Amino acid sequence: MVHPARQELLAEQHARYIVEFSQNKDSFEYFATEHFRLSGVYWGLTALHLLGRQAALDGAEIVAWVLRCQRPCGGFGGSERHDAHLLYTLSALQILALYDELDCVDVDTVARYVASLQQPDGSFWGDEWGETDTRFSYCALSALWLLDRLHAVDVPAAAAYVAACKNFDGGFGCTPGNESHAGQVFTCVAALDIAGRLDLIDRDLLCWWLCERQTRSGGLNGRPEKLQDVCYSWWCLSALSILGRLHWIDQAALTDFILDCQDEDGGGISDRPEDQVDVYHTFFGIAGLSLMGRPGLAPIDPTFALPVEVVDRLRERRREPVAAAAEAPVA
Amino acid sequence: MHGRPRQKAGPPDPERVKAAQKKAALFGQLSAEVLERRAAKRYDAESLALAGKLLELHPEVYTVWNYRREALQPVLDAGGEAAVAAVAGELALTERALHKNPKSYATWHHRRWAVAKGFCSLERELQLVGQLLEADERNFHGWGYRRFIVQLMGTPAARELEYAEHKINQNFSNYSAWHSRTALLPELHGGGGDGGEDAGAAAALSSALAAARLGAEASAAAAGTATAPAAGDAGHPAEQPSQQQPSQQQAEAQPAAQPRRPPPAGASSATAAVPKEALDEEYELVKQAFFTEPEDQSGWFYHRWLLGCSLAHWERARGTTEEAAERAALLAVLAREEQTCQELLEVEPDAKWPLLTLTRLRELERQVLRSSSSGGGKSSGSGAGASGSEAGSSGAGASGSEAGSSGAGASGSEAGSSGAGAGVGDGGSSAGGGAGLAAEIAGGYARLIELDSLRRGYYEDARDGRAHVVAKPSAAAAAQ
Numbered sequence: 001m002v003h004p005a006r007q008e009l010l011a012e013q014h015a016r017y018i019v020e021f022s023q024n025k026d027s028f029e030y031f032a033t034e035h036f037r038l039s040g041v042y043w044g045l046t047a048l049h050l051l052g053r054q055a056a057l058d059g060a061e062i063v064a065w066v067l068r069c070q071r072p073c074g075g076f077g078g079s080e081r082h083d084a085h086l087l088y089t090l091s092a093l094q095i096l097a098l099y100d101e102l103d104c105v106d107v108d109t110v111a112r113y114v115a116s117l118q119q120p121d122g123s124f125w126g127d128e129w130g131e132t133d134t135r136f137s138y139c140a141l142s143a144l145w146l147l148d149r150l151h152a153v154d155v156p157a158a159a160a161y162v163a164a165c166k167n168f169d170g171g172f173g174c175t176p177g178n179e180s181h182a183g184q185v186f187t188c189v190a191a192l193d194i195a196g197r198l199d200l201i202d203r204d205l206l207c208w209w210l211c212e213r214q215t216r217s218g219g220l221n222g223r224p225e226k227l228q229d230v231c232y233s234w235w236c237l238s239a240l241s242i243l244g245r246l247h248w249i250d251q252a253a254l255t256d257f258i259l260d261c262q263d264e265d266g267g268g269i270s271d272r273p274e275d276q277v278d279v280y281h282t283f284f285g286i287a288g289l290s291l292m293g294r295p296g297l298a299p300i301d302p303t304f305a306l307p308v309e310v311v312d313r314l315r316e317r318r319r320e321p322v323a324a325a326a327e328a329p330v331a
Numbered sequence: 332m333h334g335r336p337r338q339k340a341g342p343p344d345p346e347r348v349k350a351a352q353k354k355a356a357l358f359g360q361l362s363a364e365v366l367e368r369r370a371a372k373r374y375d376a377e378s379l380a381l382a383g384k385l386l387e388l389h390p391e392v393y394t395v396w397n398y399r400r401e402a403l404q405p406v407l408d409a410g411g412e413a414a415v416a417a418v419a420g421e422l423a424l425t426e427r428a429l430h431k432n433p434k435s436y437a438t439w440h441h442r443r444w445a446v447a448k449g450f451c452s453l454e455r456e457l458q459l460v461g462q463l464l465e466a467d468e469r470n471f472h473g474w475g476y477r478r479f480i481v482q483l484m485g486t487p488a489a490r491e492l493e494y495a496e497h498k499i500n501q502n503f504s505n506y507s508a509w510h511s512r513t514a515l516l517p518e519l520h521g522g523g524g525d526g527g528e529d530a531g532a533a534a535a536l537s538s539a540l541a542a543a544r545l546g547a548e549a550s551a552a553a554a555g556t557a558t559a560p561a562a563g564d565a566g567h568p569a570e571q572p573s574q575q576q577p578s579q580q581q582a583e584a585q586p587a588a589q590p591r592r593p594p595p596a597g598a599s600s601a602t603a604a605v606p607k608e609a610l611d612e613e614y615e616l617v618k619q620a621f622f623t624e625p626e627d628q629s630g631w632f633y634h635r636w637l638l639g640c641s642l643a644h645w646e647r648a649r650g651t652t653e654e655a656a657e658r659a660a661l662l663a664v665l666a667r668e669e670q671t672c673q674e675l676l677e678v679e680p681d682a683k684w685p686l687l688t689l690t691r692l693r694e695l696e697r698q699v700l701r702s703s704s705s706g707g708g709k710s711s712g713s714g715a716g717a718s719g720s721e722a723g724s725s726g727a728g729a730s731g732s733e734a735g736s737s738g739a740g741a742s743g744s745e746a747g748s749s750g751a752g753a754g755v756g757d758g759g760s761s762a763g764g765g766a767g768l769a770a771e772i773a774g775g776y777a778r779l780i781e782l783d784s785l786r787r788g789y790y791e792d793a794r795d796g797r798a799h800v801v802a803k804p805s806a807a808a809a810a811q
């Protein structure tokens with residue numbers, strides 16, 4: 001049963017919550033989230049885009065700030081004072097893509113940074129300190145796709161490494177031998193999608209495991225026998241969507257669960273009903289609703305976690321010069 | 332933010348607001364101080380203590396871990412007493428940070444980095460992570476770290492398999508432990524067993540690759556270090572053999588770590604390596620889980636994997652002289668497992684997991700029976716095929732246990748009645764048994780849709796032959 005005040009998507013309140021959060025620079029959360037602020041801004045901004053309220057934040061100011069987070073190596077830190085890392089390099093490029101400002105960076109410098117982190121086995125380090133994780137494989141491939149520089153890395157090797165992380169349940173872990181986790185499943189499925197190797201996935205097995213993440217509450221968990229949580233609305237749904245099995249879960253029940261996690265007073269969405277809201281769960285709740293085609297929300301791309309409109313714009317632009325180049329020798 | 336209760340709306344408590352502002356200001360000052368010292372490349376004890384304090388409060392601030400590594404790298408490279416003391420300090424700090432946040436990626440990575448330098452006791456690490464997994468049995472960081480340590484120590488797979496069984500016996504719903512078995516069993520049986528030449532070679536390749544990956548992981552954890560600690564380095568007397576592991580494996584990793592190698596097999600596909608006798612023991616273990624916690628999904632996911640392993644033995648033998656024997660062995664396993672499901676359903680007729688598993692067992696049975704009647708096998712297969720097409724599901728029962736087949740038939744027809752006629756094309760090639768099985772399968776999915784409506788979409792696709800989680804689509808269906 002959804003709380004009476006939460007039957008509808010409280011779009012206005014959520015937009016206000018995101019804007020206020022980004023402007024409250026005295027809170028503990030503001031300091032505590034400094035090292036991943038680029039991701040926080042990406043979550044908030046993308047949510048606003050999906051809500052059709054992107055104008056609520058000052059784009060020029062945000063783009064200028066993003067550029068200040070770039071380090072001399074070409075990668076981006078989580079904020080101005082933090083070291084370069086693949087996680088935040090992707091967030092930075094996603095924000096620039098939202099504003100159609102990818103031209104502001106030197107594409108080849110960033111691509112070189114990403115490529116420098118690929119290892120001989122195809123995996124990626126998150127930064128120079130050597131943490132290896134399939135999350136970074138996704139960050140690398142997604143970032144390079146946004147830059148139109150996929151060829152800067154060994155894509156087949158990257159896909160082979162991701163495939164080596166496949167488990168007995170069809171899911172994926174962070175390195176070979178590690179347990180499946182819905183968040184990791186998203187990164188691996190999306191990475192294989194970008195690499196054009198969805199054939200490496202045991203589609204039915206994995207999607208069955210994913211639909212078993214839905215609990216009686218209607219919400220989804222991230223691993224067997226764990227609690228449901230709004231953020232898995234994104235991690236599980238995006239993978240199911242890429243693999244064409246969205247209909248394997250009860251979308252009406254999940255929609256009710258997400259709506260019931262709204263805070264009707266201050267806006268925002270929490271992990272579970274009556275918990276404290278944050279920007280992360282607000283974004284993933286809205287993104288989940290968008291994937292399920294909720295009216296009033298712009299559609300989101302399940303692979304790139306950006307509005308479909310933004311991804312289409314990049315695709316369109318690439319098609320034109322390619323077509324021109326193909327005609328050139330004829331002329 | 333996870334699991335923190337929402338504050339009630341209304342005027343905020345001024346005391347609380349004041350306390351929160353103070354906390355924010357203090358944290359802001361500490362961050363600023365630490366990051367300024369970092370920018371100034373101050374690597375003195377006082378600066379590192381401040382950095383440590385910040386990390387204890389907030390372990391995910393990765394830049395500050397980078398700061399500590401930057402400062403300590405030269406000390407560790409130099410080796411000796413100072414290096415041993417430095418690693419001990421990092422272990423103590425990461426332990427406190429993990430106490431604050433046991434899921435901090437940055438902290439776990441820092442600990443691996445410190446441990447990979449080889450100046451500490453791996454036994455102690457194993458003990459500590461064992462304690463953590465006692466308190467937090469599903470922590471996948473902890474399980475991953477345990478694998479890292481065990482590989483550095485060169486612990487045999489059999490010993491870790493015992494550990495996984497110990498964790499399972501503590502709690503049958505420990506999915507992490509079941510997962511661990513699926514990775515360890517193929518590794519344990521990789522060298523030989525009755526896996527045949529191909530499987531043996533594949534398993535050997537797979538374990539070589541596992542060693543290469545371990546090498547890559549250890550060298551990744553040691554990133555930034557010019558050299559792994561040399562053997563005989565003063566200052567780490569207790570762990571001589573273990574210390575050498577990273578550098579040895581790094582060396583081994585070199586030839587394997589070429590780009591464009593064929594992808595190493597994931598655990599989900601390395602199934603034929605586990606011998607049938609070992610699988611039987613696993614079926615027995617998981618059966619105990621079913622009778623203890625029939626609602627828990629962990630054991631059932633494991634059981635699905637076991638079925639895949641059993642199926643792989645038969646598939647590998649297709650077209651060989653072993654086919655008939657493998658086929659009979661598989662049918663016996665299916666009959667035995669059907670009986671287990673029937674027993675559970677007698678106790679709890681609406682239990683979803685035994686019903687789903689029973690339905691899938693019947694799908695597998697149909698696949699086996701079909702394959703023989705369509706003449707896919709060599710001559711030796713025809714005898715077995717005849718017995719299969721004679722009686723369908725009861726034929727499978729006959730090769731296994733006597734009591735099982737009648738039980739399966741009884742409840743099958745019951746369930747079948749609700750969904751019979753929900754068109755499952757059975758190819759028409761098999762005899763009456765095939766049609767009976769088809770009705771039982773359709774009936775099973777129809778009942779599952781009623782019992783577990785959240786997953787209606789999946790059950791419908793499975794019922795109509797559009798989804799295949801265990802059995803493979805028939806050749807006719809695949810050709811469509």
Ligand SMILES: [Zn+2]
Nearest residue numbers: 229230231271
């Ligand atoms: Zn969450």
